Amino acid sequence: MESYDIVIIGGGPAGLAAAVSAKRSGISSILILERDKELGGILNQCIHNGFGLHTFKEELTGPEYAQRFIDQVEELGIGYRLNTMVMEISREKVITAVNREEGLFEIRAKAVILAMGCRERSRGALNIPGYRPAGIYSAGTAQRLVNMEGLMPGREVVILGSGDIGLIMARRMTLEGAKVKVVAELMPYSGGLKRNIVQCLDDYGIPLKLSHTVVDIKGKERVEGVTLAEVDQSGKPIPGTEEEYPCDTLLLSVGLIPENELSNGMGVEMNSATSGPVVNESLETNIEGVFACGNVLHVHDLVDFVSEEAAAAGKNAASYVKGELRAESARTIRLVPAEGVRYTVPSTIDPDRMDETLTVRFRVGAVYKNCFVSAYFDDERVLRRKRQIVAPGEMEEIRLVKEQILKYSGLKAITVKIEEA
Amino acid sequence: MDIRNLTCISCPMGCQITVEMNGSEVVRVSGNTCKRGEVYARKEVTDPTRIVTTTVRVAGGKADMVSVKTRSDIPKGKMSDCVKALKDIAVEAPVHIGDVIMSDVAGTGVDIIATKNVSKI
Numbered sequence: 001m002e003s004y005d006i007v008i009i010g011g012g013p014a015g016l017a018a019a020v021s022a023k024r025s026g027i028s029s030i031l032i033l034e035r036d037k038e039l040g041g042i043l044n045q046c047i048h049n050g051f052g053l054h055t056f057k058e059e060l061t062g063p064e065y066a067q068r069f070i071d072q073v074e075e076l077g078i079g080y081r082l083n084t085m086v087m088e089i090s091r092e093k094v095i096t097a098v099n100r101e102e103g104l105f106e107i108r109a110k111a112v113i114l115a116m117g118c119r120e121r122s123r124g125a126l127n128i129p130g131y132r133p134a135g136i137y138s139a140g141t142a143q144r145l146v147n148m149e150g151l152m153p154g155r156e157v158v159i160l161g162s163g164d165i166g167l168i169m170a171r172r173m174t175l176e177g178a179k180v181k182v183v184a185e186l187m188p189y190s191g192g193l194k195r196n197i198v199q200c201l202d203d204y205g206i207p208l209k210l211s212h213t214v215v216d217i218k219g220k221e222r223v224e225g226v227t228l229a230e231v232d233q234s235g236k237p238i239p240g241t242e243e244e245y246p247c248d249t250l251l252l253s254v255g256l257i258p259e260n261e262l263s264n265g266m267g268v269e270m271n272s273a274t275s276g277p278v279v280n281e282s283l284e285t286n287i288e289g290v291f292a293c294g295n296v297l298h299v300h301d302l303v304d305f306v307s308e309e310a311a312a313a314g315k316n317a318a319s320y321v322k323g324e325l326r327a328e329s330a331r332t333i334r335l336v337p338a339e340g341v342r343y344t345v346p347s348t349i350d351p352d353r354m355d356e357t358l359t360v361r362f363r364v365g366a367v368y369k370n371c372f373v374s375a376y377f378d379d380e381r382v383l384r385r386k387r388q389i390v391a392p393g394e395m396e397e398i399r400l401v402k403e404q405i406l407k408y409s410g411l412k413a414i415t416v417k418i419e420e421a
Numbered sequence: 422m423d424i425r426n427l428t429c430i431s432c433p434m435g436c437q438i439t440v441e442m443n444g445s446e447v448v449r450v451s452g453n454t455c456k457r458g459e460v461y462a463r464k465e466v467t468d469p470t471r472i473v474t475t476t477v478r479v480a481g482g483k484a485d486m487v488s489v490k491t492r493s494d495i496p497k498g499k500m501s502d503c504v505k506a507l508k509d510i511a512v513e514a515p516v517h518i519g520d521v522i523m524s525d526v527a528g529t530g531v532d533i534i535a536t537k538n539v540s541k542i
């Protein structure tokens with residue numbers, strides 16, 4: 001059986017940055033497996049700009065950002081196989097994959113990095129009654145059609161969900177000559193970045209209706225219109241608030257969900273708040289030598305943080321292969337999300353294994369203004385940072401310092417919470 | 422007196438800014454929490470500009486479309502002219518990131534450059 005030190009599943013920005021970092025950490029036997037016909041992942045269809053402000057200090061488009069990492073992979077001579085779908089990974093880290101040239105084949109890895117990204121939630125999860133006519137697309141599918149195949153899904157568009165992909169597609173389809181009539185959002189706030197609301201909706205006078213949802217879809221063969229209604233606090237439509245919008249296309253931008261069939265299949269423990277693996281400070285899952293990063297771990301809005309996280313995973317996987325990553329000691333500190341914080345990545349810290357500083361990323365469950373992000377070591381507050389605003393659509397982070405953690409012997413839990421002023 | 426309402430995008434606060442205008446002259450900016458908001462609002466009401474990104478057809482390439490962008494900001498009012506100007510053209514593969522696809526798009530003086538590599542079939 002073929003074997004490699006590190007096999008990376010997925011050749012998107014996470015997989016690429018993990019590979020580059022593992023190679024720079026001294027591992028040469030690395031293989032990336034990618035099911036698509038090119039490297040770069042979702043970035044290939046994100047032709048808008050706004051990527052890389054943190055990493056490269058300039059605003060790049062998705063394909064340009066991806067190419068910078070693809071170039072590094074090529075320069076470093078890291079191996080990859082395209083059109084290769086990973087079917088299964090065993091607990092013993094034997095990977096089963098399939099492609100045209102080789103058929104079904106197996107590869108043994110010393111360490112595995114999961115970097116499969118995420119996919120869009122489907123309309124099945126939406127509970128819209130009525131027929132299922134043609135003309136209903138997920139926003140990401142529409143993005144692929146317009147940007148990669150040059151096809152327009154329709155002319156008169158209603159968008160349900162104000163996630164970033166939906167917002168970006170509102171602008172894209174408007175510029176391509178379509179009429180985007182309205183964006184409806186179930187929640188009382190948008191999950192999208194503010195800048196996208198201004199530059200994709202306000203710029204074109206497209207209304208955003210918060211606390212609204214689709215209650216009916218008209219048309220049997222093809223969408224002919226949709227009915228929107230306002231919802232109450234529990235998300236139930238309020239009778240009498242219905243409004244009809246004639247349209248031929250309904251785009252759904254109702255969220256992303258990490259793609260974890262492979263992780264589940266190999267018995268990786270999952271976090272119900274992120275739908276991604278539970279990981280420790282090394283971004284290692286409950287299976288030793290199996291790491292995760294990028295959107296498969298938790299959904300990111302900025303690719304820069306994906307690259308940063310993936311570089312850490314790559315470096316840690318390299319240490320593991322070299323035998324430098326100690327076995328987990330009995331001393332693990334739990335990271336506990338509380339009061340307003342939905343989750344943290346990682347979930348546990350082994351202070352003996354952590355770097356000098358550790359970035360803990362998290363998301364909040366609602367919008368808080370003039371608040372504090374606080375961290376408690378057991379019952380003692382050790383960190384308190386004033387924030388003008390935190391919102392569910394923007395990932396937050398705090399940095400923990402090893403030296404400080406080591407001072408607290410017997411520390412059991414670090415709690416991260418939002419405190420209102 | 423004209424009133425323009427804007428959302429500042431310079432930070433996640435997203436302050437709602439009101440600009441009072443007398444013709445093309447800014448009389449008063451309010452609602453911003455900090456100076457950056459005023460700078461943003463003044464530029465938005467007097468000289469709003471954007472980077473435009475779109476796609477162009479490719480002949481003889483491994484992909485059918487190549488993504489492109491304006492090399493720098495262009496006036497907001499020229500965005501749709503810019504996309505229209507690129508609608509019916511096609512470029513020959515290979516295309517490399519940074520290649521000029523069209524110079525001086527829609528009379529803006531700004532070039533359209535490729536943002537993706539497309540190799541020949």
Ligand SMILES: Cc1cc2nc3c(=O)[nH]c(=O)nc-3n(C[C@H](O)[C@H](O)[C@H](O)COP(=O)(O)OP(=O)(O)OC[C@H]3O[C@@H](n4cnc5c(N)ncnc54)[C@H](O)[C@@H]3O)c2cc1C
Pocket residue numbers: 009010011012013014015033034035036040041042043046048049050051052084085086087115116117118140143164165168259262293294295296299300301302303304306
């Ligand atoms: C529409 C959209 C707009 C965005 N806009 C911005 C923006 O403006 N600015 C910004 O900074 N960020 C933006 N992002 C976020 C950023 O692009 C993503 O967070 C980033 O691409 C995630 O990288 P990833 O490598 O984790 O996942 P992906 O890019 O999804 O890559 C995962 C890869 O794994 C492969 N794969 C999955 N399963 C298998 C398997 N079984 N076998 C083999 N290969 C497999 C997939 O084909 C894919 O190539 C946007 C994201 C989306 C979806």
Ligand code: SF4
Pocket residue numbers: 429430431432433434435436452453454455456457458459
């Ligand atoms: S005015 Fe200042 S605080 Fe308000 S959104 Fe703009 S930059 Fe942020």
